[in-house]
Amino acid sequence: MARPLSEEKREAILAAAAELVSSLGTGAPTAKIAAAAGVAEGTLFTYFATKDDLLNELLVDIETQLAQALLISCQGAKSPRERVQRVWECLVEWGTTNPVQRRAMRQLKVSDRISAQTLQRCSALFGEIRAVIERSLAGHADPKRLPFYIDHVLMGLADIAIEATAANSKNHKQHKEAGFDLFWRGIKA
Numbered sequence: 472m473a474r475p476l477s478e479e480k481r482e483a484i485l486a487a488a489a490e491l492v493s494s495l496g497t498g499a500p501t502a503k504i505a506a507a508a509g510v511a512e513g514t515l516f517t518y519f520a521t522k523d524d525l526l527n528e529l530l531v532d533i534e535t536q537l538a539q540a541l542l543i544s545c546q547g548a549k550s551p552r553e554r555v556q557r558v559w560e561c562l563v564e565w566g567t568t569n570p571v572q573r574r575a576m577r578q579l580k581v582s583d584r585i586s587a588q589t590l591q592r593c594s595a596l597f598g599e600i601r602a603v604i605e606r607s608l609a610g611h612a613d614p615k616r617l618p619f620y621i622d623h624v625l626m627g628l629a630d631i632a633i634e635a636t637a638a639n640s641k642n643h644k645q646h647k648e649a650g651f652d653l654f655w656r657g658i659k660a
Contacts, residue, residue, distance in 0.1 A: 481518050483508040488529045493574040497526055497582045527589040530579040531596075533572045538596040540565050545600070551607035552655065558604060559629065559651045566633035567643070573633070612658040620658045628654050 487507035491499035501522050505512040519525035544561035548554040566573045579585055604625075605617055612620055632650035636643045 476518060480508070480510055480514065484510065484515055484518055484525070485529055485532050488525055489533065489571050489575040492526070492529065492578050493571045496578050497584050501525070523584050523586075526579060526582065526584050527586055530576065530585055530589055531592055533576045533579075534593040534596050536569075536572070537562075537565055537576075538600060541597070541600045542603075545603055551609075551611065554607045555604060555655070556651055558600065559625070559654065560647055562625075562629045563632045563636070563647050563650065566629060567636050570637070608658070611655075611660060613660045616658070620654075624658065625654055 484504065488499070488504045491504050491507060495503075501515055502512050504525070505515040508515070515525070519528060541558055541561050544557045545554040548557050601621065604621055608617060608620070628650045632646045635646040635650075639646075
């Protein structure tokens with residue numbers, strides 16, 4: 472009878488994969504990932520049948536953490552602007568406090584090793600928070616442009632605020648506020 476898989480080992484493998492994908496890209500060798508996780512390479516393949524399976528699960532794991540944080544962030548907000556601002560602040564904070572996951576996520580999202588099914592799964596993770604943002608922007612922004620504003624403008628400005636904070640962390644609050652101001656005023660219908 473096979474031994475049950477350890478959640479701790481699985482998490483260690485995912486953490487090591489995030490670290491190495493962050494620094495080496497998706498070409499990071501499984502032997503290095505296994506060594507960084509403190510397991511044998513064969514053990515890695517007990518948890519993830521192929522390297523592509525590992526990379527796909529890593530993206531889902533990272534995006535699940537981010538989606539959950541974003542959903543929690545807007546709870547209790549009293550106004551549409553406050554909801555969007557809380558999501559914005561969470562996005563910037565998450566990116567600032569999780570630089571390894573953020574860099575790994577960026578590498579994975581442009582990799583041809585990530586399946587269409589995984590990308591759909593990840594997109595679905597953000598369905599509820601996207602609906603919250605869309606409802607919050609109703610009446611504030613042109614509804615035909617909402618996908619562009621959310622997918623490109625919001626995310627692009629968040630990346631800029633995160634990078635600015637990485638370069639000068641003492642102005643973190645100002646970067647966050649200025650970025651949100653630019654977003655909110657820039658999408659005004």
